[in-house]
Amino acid sequence: xxxxxxxxxxxxxxxxxxxxxxxxxxxxxxxxxxxxxxxxxxxxxxxxxxxxxxxxxxxxxxxxxxxxxxxxxxxxxxxxxxxxxxxxxxxxxxxxxxxxxxxxxxxxxxxxxxxxxxxxxxxxxxxxxxxxxxxxxxxxxxxxxxxxxxxxxxxxxxxxxxxxxxxxxxxxxxxxxxxxxxxxxxxxxxxxxxxxxxxxxxxxxxxxxxxxxxxxxxxxxxxxxxxxxxxxxxxxxxxxxxxxxxxxxxxxxxxxxxxxxxxxxxxxxxxxxxxxxxxxxxxxxxxxxxxxxxxxxxxxxxxxxxxxxxxxxxxxxxxxxxxxxxxxxxxxxxxxxxxxxxxxxxxxxxxxxxxxxxxxxxxxxxxxxxxxxxxxxxxxxxxxxxxxxxxxxxxxxxxxxxxxxxxxxxxxxxxxxxxxxxxxxxxxxxxxxxxxxxxxxxxxxxxx
Amino acid sequence: xxxxxxxxxxxxxxxxxxxxxxxxxxxxxxxxxxxxxxxxxxxxxxxxxxxxxxxxxxxxxxxxxx
Numbered sequence: 105x106x107x108x109x110x111x112x113x114x115x116x117x118x119x120x121x122x123x124x125x126x127x128x129x130x131x132x133x134x135x136x137x138x139x140x141x142x143x144x145x146x147x148x149x150x151x152x153x154x155x156x157x158x159x160x161x162x163x164x165x166x167x168x169x170x171x172x173x174x175x176x177x178x179x180x181x182x183x184x185x186x187x188x189x190x191x192x193x194x195x196x197x198x199x200x201x202x203x204x205x206x207x208x209x210x211x212x213x214x215x216x217x218x219x220x221x222x223x224x225x226x227x228x229x230x231x232x233x234x235x236x237x238x239x240x241x242x243x244x245x246x247x248x249x250x251x252x253x254x255x256x257x258x259x260x261x262x263x264x265x266x267x268x269x270x271x272x273x274x275x276x277x278x279x280x281x282x283x284x285x286x287x288x289x290x291x292x293x294x295x296x297x298x299x300x301x302x303x304x305x306x307x308x309x310x311x312x313x314x315x316x317x318x319x320x321x322x323x324x325x326x327x328x329x330x331x332x333x334x335x336x337x338x339x340x341x342x343x344x345x346x347x348x349x350x351x352x353x354x355x356x357x358x359x360x361x362x363x364x365x366x367x368x369x370x371x372x373x374x375x376x377x378x379x380x381x382x383x384x385x386x387x388x389x390x391x392x393x394x395x396x397x398x399x400x401x402x403x404x405x406x407x408x409x410x411x412x413x414x415x416x417x418x419x420x421x422x423x424x425x426x427x428x429x430x431x432x433x434x435x436x437x438x439x440x441x442x443x444x445x446x447x448x449x450x451x452x453x454x455x456x457x458x459x460x461x462x463x464x465x466x467x468x469x470x471x472x473x474x475x476x477x478x479x480x481x482x483x484x485x486x487x488x489x490x491x492x493x494x495x496x497x498x499x500x501x502x503x504x505x506x507x508x509x510x511x512x513x514x515x516x517x518x519x520x521x522x523x524x525x526x527x528x529x530x531x532x533x534x535x536x537x538x539x540x541x542x543x544x545x546x547x548x549x550x551x552x
Numbered sequence: 553x554x555x556x557x558x559x560x561x562x563x564x565x566x567x568x569x570x571x572x573x574x575x576x577x578x579x580x581x582x583x584x585x586x587x588x589x590x591x592x593x594x595x596x597x598x599x600x601x602x603x604x605x606x607x608x609x610x611x612x613x614x615x616x617x618x
Contacts, residue, residue, distance in 0.1 A: 112605050122557045129556050130610050137612065196614055219614055222597045226605065375607070406612050 109364070109429065111233035115375035116431045120424075123432060127378050128162045130403040135159055135168065138409035141191035144179050145171075145409060165378060166389065170399065171413045173354070176212060185213055192217060192407050201253040203353040214253075215407050216356060221260065223376075223404035224357040228261030228349075230373050231361030234431075235320060235347040237291055239266030242317075244289035246280055246298050249273050252536060254325065255293055257357045267291070277305045288317040296328035296338060297538040303341035304471065314343025321346040324358065325537050327458045330370065330439025333465035348439045350417075355402050355410060360436055367427035369435035376403050379434075380412070381421045384444050395420050397444055398436075416444040448541070450477065450485045453519040457541050463511050464489060469497035469504045472531045476524075479546040488522040492531055501525060556607040569608050572599045576613060 110116040118126070135156035138145035149155065152169035159165060179187030186194065197215035216224065237243065243262045247255040249271065263269055270287055272280045281302055284292060294302060299321055306313045321344050323329030329348030338346045348370055351358035359377045360370040372379045381396040382389050390396040398417040402410040419436040426435055442458040449455075457475060464473050471494040480486045489512065493501050505523045512521040532539075553561050553569075561569070575596045579589070596613055603609050 114606055118557060126557050126607055133610055137615070141615075192614060217614055218593060218597045219600060219612065222601045223604075226601050375605070403610070406614060 109234070110431065111230045112375070116230075116433060118375070118432055120432055123374055124162045126375060127403075128159070128164075131162070131165055131378060131401060132156060132159045134401065134403055134409055135411065137191060138411055142189055142409055144175075144187060144189035145191075145411060148175070148411075162378075165401065165412070166380070168412055170387065171411055173212070173414070173416075176354075180213060186215060189409075190215065190407055191409050197407060200251070201256075201353060201356075202251045212353060214353060214356065216405065217407050220356065220405050220407055221257070224257035225260035225264055227351075227357040227359070227373055227376060227404070228258040229265055231347075231349045231358055232258070232262055232265060232291075232322065234361050234363045234371070234429075235322065236345075236364045237262065237265065237267065237320060237322075241290045241320075242268045242270065242287060243291040243293065244270040244272065244280075244284050244287070246272055246292065246294035246302060246535065248535065253353045253356060254536065257351075258293055258322070258324075262291075277301060278309060281306045281309055281311055284313075284318065285311045285316060290317050291320045291322060292318050292342070292344075293322045293324070295325040295534065295536060295538065296323050296331075296334055297326060297534045298536075299323060299338050299346070300334075300341065300472075301533050301535075303338070313341065316343070318342055318344045320344055322349060323347065324349045324351065327440040327442060328461055328465075328538075330362070330368075331458065331462045331465060332368070333462055337465055337468070350440050352415065352417075354413060354415070355400060356405050356408075359400060359402075360439075362439075363427065363429045363431065365427055365429045367429070367435065369422065369426065369437040370439050371424070371427070371429075371431055371433040371435055372421075374433045377401065378403075379421070379436075381419055384416075392422055393420060395441065398440075418442045418444060448475075448477065448487075448543070450487050450519060453517050455487065455516060455519070459515065460489065460512065461540070463515060464491070464508065466511070467504055467508055469494055469501060470508075471528070472533065473540065474531050475541045477541070477543045477545050479544070482546070485545055486522065487519065488524050490524045490526045490531065492528050493525055495528075556610060561608065565606055565608055568599070568602055568606070572596070572603050572609075575599060 139156050148169050154168045196217045198218050199216050201214050202211040245255050321342050328334040335346045347362040349358045349361045360372045362370045378401040380389055380399040382399055384397040398415040398419050400413050418441040422435050422437045424432050424434050442456045447454050464470050470491045472492045474490045476488045478486050509521050509523045555561050579592050
């Protein structure tokens, strides 16, 4: 059993009916506990006239109200610092974290108990084991270990599995590359952007990553981990298989992971979550194969129960049979496809940064890029993709520039993109979530 | 004894559940020194995760304590 490809064979291969039954039992218990112990959830359920006793089978969950980030933030504003969502007293907590947030927005503050942390790290074990990480691996984390929850759970997860962990804390990028090389790390955990940055640094330092010990790169923190062109680039530059995972501070851990078969999507950890996919406008569930918004109910976090939380992540759910690994957990094809509120409206055309990245990463000549929006002549939206050219690709750049502009336009209803070459090293680099959109328009396009 | 999926528990699953319950009972003993309390709490949390993963029981021991 120790050589099982599954971390938890019993539930990872449970029949779909068995899984649905288990989810219904857990969901009912989560709702009952949330109603009894969290004033926030009791208020929400009372307003929606939905008592926990109404949940008898999986399908009944759709009768319960959504939880939104806005309502969560509002309750933290009304009752500082943690709002009235907690189901346990703050004294039960052993750790405090914040959402990574964006400039000017109030972050969400979260507390987790000892039990919560066992569960948080356990979810990472599903992912690591599923992607082939084993106790004899040496696992490097490109992570600053701050208040952003990020890879904290992953760190504990691989320690639990028995791996040797290499934390890099506030090390510089060159020193991180040296540590990976010297300690013969076999697994590297980073955001997709930073995995590419480390590879670039390794080239500058003369470190041969593809010829080195790294055999797995575990990606998280950005949708790019499931963009085929980005993943291909990471795999080529590291000489290792790259696997995507995705999580969020609101749930404290990952809820999906890519298995070793690399099926072009990520398995949802369905014995610990219910993941619904809804039409963001109507709130109704969409069928397999249709894009919609992720809505998550968690069975793990006790301090902060999460019921039908609207994540704003865009996904396409497909049946587990799309993968040959034997897990009965359904998949999100292509991972997280973007954010409902990430959409840019440029002269009437919808532009998703992830879709732009998928095209740009087809071009090996582009090292780093930025999407820049500006207002021309005081009225007209203009969109440009600023590119740093990879050394050795300068001569062919004029042709690449034309071809990339054509590709971008063709995939965006003819919208004209300007492709601009910028000086090497002039664009920002990111260790955590990359922010590659610079919107300098006077009036920004509506997001929905 | 059945698990949450309706299957009969295996012999080792029943032993895991017994070990978990026995730790819970141990925690209730009076006058335990801090080192013992912390160690038992840690052990309960670890075994709770196993019990939860195997769908033997689904509960929150930190709720039981209060």
